[in-house]
Amino acid sequence: MIPGGSGQVGQMLARRFQERGHHLTVLTRGPYTAPWQTVHWDGEHAGDWIQTLEGADVCINLTGRSVNCRYNAENRQAIYESRIRSTNLLNRVLSSLDDPPRLWLNASAATLYKRALDPNRVDLPRNESSPAGGDEPIGDSARKAPLWRGGREFSMRVVRDWEAAFFETDLPRTRKVALRSGIVLSPSPGSVFAVLSNLVRLGLGGTQGSGRQFVSWIHEADYSRAVEFIVAHEELEGPINITAPNPLPNREFMQALRDAWGRPNGLPAPSLFIHIGAFAMRTEAELVLQSCRAIPGRLLQSGFQFDFPDWPLAAEDLAQRWRQRQD
Numbered sequence: 001m002i003p004g005g006s007g008q009v010g011q012m013l014a015r016r017f018q019e020r021g022h023h024l025t026v027l028t029r030g031p032y033t034a035p036w037q038t039v040h041w042d043g044e045h046a047g048d049w050i051q052t053l054e055g056a057d058v059c060i061n062l063t064g065r066s067v068n069c070r071y072n073a074e075n076r077q078a079i080y081e082s083r084i085r086s087t088n089l090l091n092r093v094l095s096s097l098d099d100p101p102r103l104w105l106n107a108s109a110a111t112l113y114k115r116a117l118d119p120n121r122v123d124l125p126r127n128e129s130s131p132a133g134g135d136e137p138i139g140d141s142a143r144k145a146p147l148w149r150g151g152r153e154f155s156m157r158v159v160r161d162w163e164a165a166f167f168e169t170d171l172p173r174t175r176k177v178a179l180r181s182g183i184v185l186s187p188s189p190g191s192v193f194a195v196l197s198n199l200v201r202l203g204l205g206g207t208q209g210s211g212r213q214f215v216s217w218i219h220e221a222d223y224s225r226a227v228e229f230i231v232a233h234e235e236l237e238g239p240i241n242i243t244a245p246n247p248l249p250n251r252e253f254m255q256a257l258r259d260a261w262g263r264p265n266g267l268p269a270p271s272l273f274i275h276i277g278a279f280a281m282r283t284e285a286e287l288v289l290q291s292c293r294a295i296p297g298r299l300l301q302s303g304f305q306f307d308f309p310d311w312p313l314a315a316e317d318l319a320q321r322w323r324q325r326q327d
Helices: 008-019 073-096 140-144 151-168 192-201 220-232 250-260 271-280 297-301 311-326
Strands: 025-028 037-040 058-061 103-109 175-181 183-185 217-219 238-242
Touching: 008 183, 008 220, 058 073, 073 103, 073 151, 103 151, 103 220, 151 175, 175 220, 183 192, 183 220, 192 250, 192 311, 217 220, 217 311, 220 238, 238 297, 250 311
Parallel strands: 025 037, 058 103, 103 175, 175 238, 183 217
Antiparallel strands: none
């Protein structure tokens, strides 16, 4: 069962599980044509979709309004409430089932962590035991705050409250795991990789902002494999970072992406230009400028082996697969 599974990550997981012979059901607000079963739900109210959860093995909840938008008051509220309400709803529903899923994986994000800097003001790595951030209120003060302030605090607060809602209800028959993911990179159209690759091919793929901000990323194949690993290892529960073990500064990240496309040079984009471009594209500059250096401590301790632990190798693979799609 994949509530909210109509997006990039949901379809990626659905394809992988179906290829391995599993029966898939995606709960979606807007029905779409797919080689697996899709069932309508609104993420807020009980309905006939509850029957599909009875007897299911695994529930992977990916529901949430996209963060690729302007962080005005209306969108902030939608980002926050779409995650909290759907998670609270699933807690109520699963607690009422006679045969609930044995495992519930709930989406989360590595942007949860407070930044910690060394004397040179370089981000220190953060694992699952690192402190969370997020002190910005979601109510009236958030609505009155200028749109260009408090973005990082808002993102941390969303994830903190999201996970609090997830773990609030004890489900004795259901193991719970919060998937604190970094940027999931795939060669699919419209993905983050596609957007950044287009910039590189246009000669605009230089350092973004200061270039010192860390990028926590994961190749789509390793994301799917990590989910399968968690499903198979019943001792794993609680929050787990789903990121590659080697996050790197934006300057090095963009350099490796240019190398993968054979473009040695790219015009840099100062922070001011990032803000202007983000405003024009109706998105948020912090998605590029915020720093996140998350380490998959629990996956590594449990013996998970990454196929793409380093970004240069992952970028080469993704670029090659993109070219194959175009041929």
